Amino acid sequence: MNLSGLNIVADENIPALESLFDCFGKITRIPGRSMKKSDLKEADILLVRSVTKVDRALLEGTPVSFVGTATIGTDHIDQHWLHEQGIGFSSAPGCNADAVAEYVLSNLLLVAREQGFDLLDKVVGIVGVGNVGRRLQRRLERLGVKLLLNDPPRQSAGTEGMVPLDQLLKEADIICLHTPLVKDGKYPSHHLLNQDNLPLVKQGAVLLNAGRGPVIDNTALLNWHLIREDVTLLLDVWEDEPRVGSELAERVRIGTPHIAGYSLDGKIRGTWMLYNAFCEHRGLVPDVDFKQCLSEIVQPVVKLTGKEDLTDIIHMIYDPADDHARFMSSLDDAAMQPERFDQLRKQYPVRREFAAAGFSGAKLASDLKGQLVAAGFICD
Numbered sequence: 001m002n003l004s005g006l007n008i009v010a011d012e013n014i015p016a017l018e019s020l021f022d023c024f025g026k027i028t029r030i031p032g033r034s035m036k037k038s039d040l041k042e043a044d045i046l047l048v049r050s051v052t053k054v055d056r057a058l059l060e061g062t063p064v065s066f067v068g069t070a071t072i073g074t075d076h077i078d079q080h081w082l083h084e085q086g087i088g089f090s091s092a093p094g095c096n097a098d099a100v101a102e103y104v105l106s107n108l109l110l111v112a113r114e115q116g117f118d119l120l121d122k123v124v125g126i127v128g129v130g131n132v133g134r135r136l137q138r139r140l141e142r143l144g145v146k147l148l149l150n151d152p153p154r155q156s157a158g159t160e161g162m163v164p165l166d167q168l169l170k171e172a173d174i175i176c177l178h179t180p181l182v183k184d185g186k187y188p189s190h191h192l193l194n195q196d197n198l199p200l201v202k203q204g205a206v207l208l209n210a211g212r213g214p215v216i217d218n219t220a221l222l223n224w225h226l227i228r229e230d231v232t233l234l235l236d237v238w239e240d241e242p243r244v245g246s247e248l249a250e251r252v253r254i255g256t257p258h259i260a261g262y263s264l265d266g267k268i269r270g271t272w273m274l275y276n277a278f279c280e281h282r283g284l285v286p287d288v289d290f291k292q293c294l295s296e297i298v299q300p301v302v303k304l305t306g307k308e309d310l311t312d313i314i315h316m317i318y319d320p321a322d323d324h325a326r327f328m329s330s331l332d333d334a335a336m337q338p339e340r341f342d343q344l345r346k347q348y349p350v351r352r353e354f355a356a357a358g359f360s361g362a363k364l365a366s367d368l369k370g371q372l373v374a375a376g377f378i379c380d
């Protein structure tokens, strides 16, 4: 690596920055939500997360020549303007997709246990079958769950087996939203679920959104849910986050502060992907392996008594009820204050991905072992 002396300005919530970017120069960490042009007067590299709007207003007149976002979503970035200006750009596609798929699985198993149903008797509809949706599809299929898939952009590119959104809404018992937030073009997803199509949702269905808040019109959702309390809501993302109205929050079975993708593995993978992208941008050869970045993080160990089922084991690694309890205790009468929402995210406990788990104690029964492999654990 023969590059140093650059100024790197980064969101304070990006992990593993020092081990990956120290070699390029001086790192200044600042809060992403309030980042402004004056913070970037001398910046060569800007590294953000989803809470910083990166556009002409932020960057014009600054020396920034490379922008990276350690996230999957890119709706906060004006990529067109960056391209016009010749500013290098990278996001981190798929970096936390496993974490989101695991968040969904943990949530669905929680609801199944509470409501006394078996996921195998339900039809799960996945809207948006990209990095997240495909991982979820694979795990549910391997567990034997029936699926309906909707992804018009992929369908028009030739992928078979998709159904129209209205059909999915009418026929699925569980609906999971994993589209990006797109406001224009041929397949906009802004308010994809709205007052016109929410009434199509089946009696007693489960509706989960771990994409972006504005993919569901939250005002329409609240009004509809006042008369459709039979539908179980699981929301990780909110239309006006970091502000969340209590009226909607109090109607959800699981409400979380946009943390579906917050595994430590996923966050560090995001930083590592930006490191690789920056090396490529400057014609450098990367020399840090992803495994090296994780080497000092403690491995979670599941201690088995022999009585656990799949839900128990998954919830030993990640139980969404804990996040929900923290979220609800942060609501005041009218709303979740933006500072509190951000604080919950900043102080998020270490969460590892299923594949990182080790096992001790009782031997795994072979049928449970098969389910764990299907769910994304590696347990040989």
Ligand SMILES: NC(=O)c1ccc[n+]([C@@H]2O[C@H](COP(=O)([O-])OP(=O)(O)OC[C@H]3O[C@@H](n4cnc5c(N)ncnc54)[C@H](O)[C@@H]3O)[C@@H](O)[C@H]2O)c1
Pocket (backbone or CB within 6 Å): 072, 073, 074, 093, 094, 096, 097, 100, 127, 128, 129, 130, 131, 132, 133, 150, 151, 152, 153, 154, 178, 179, 180, 181, 182, 187, 188, 189, 192, 210, 211, 212, 236, 237, 258, 259, 260, 261, 262
């Ligand atoms: N809650 C979280 O913590 C979290 C974490 C990661 C990603 N996300 C969000 O989830 C989104 C999806 O992530 P991904 O990695 O799967 O992205 P991806 O780009 O790999 O896949 C998105 C898929 O959605 C499809 N799509 C686009 N517009 C659509 C529409 N109108 N209707 C149906 N399908 C549509 C695309 O064709 C694509 O296949 C991200 O853009 C991000 O906004 C949220």
Ligand SMILES: O=C(O)[C@H](O)[C@H](O)COP(=O)(O)O
Pocket (backbone or CB within 6 Å): 013, 048, 049, 050, 051, 070, 071, 072, 073, 074, 096, 258, 259, 260, 261, 262
């Ligand atoms: O797009 C993504 O990757 C996720 O939504 C990500 O988890 C957002 O986290 P943030 O950047 O807001 O910390």
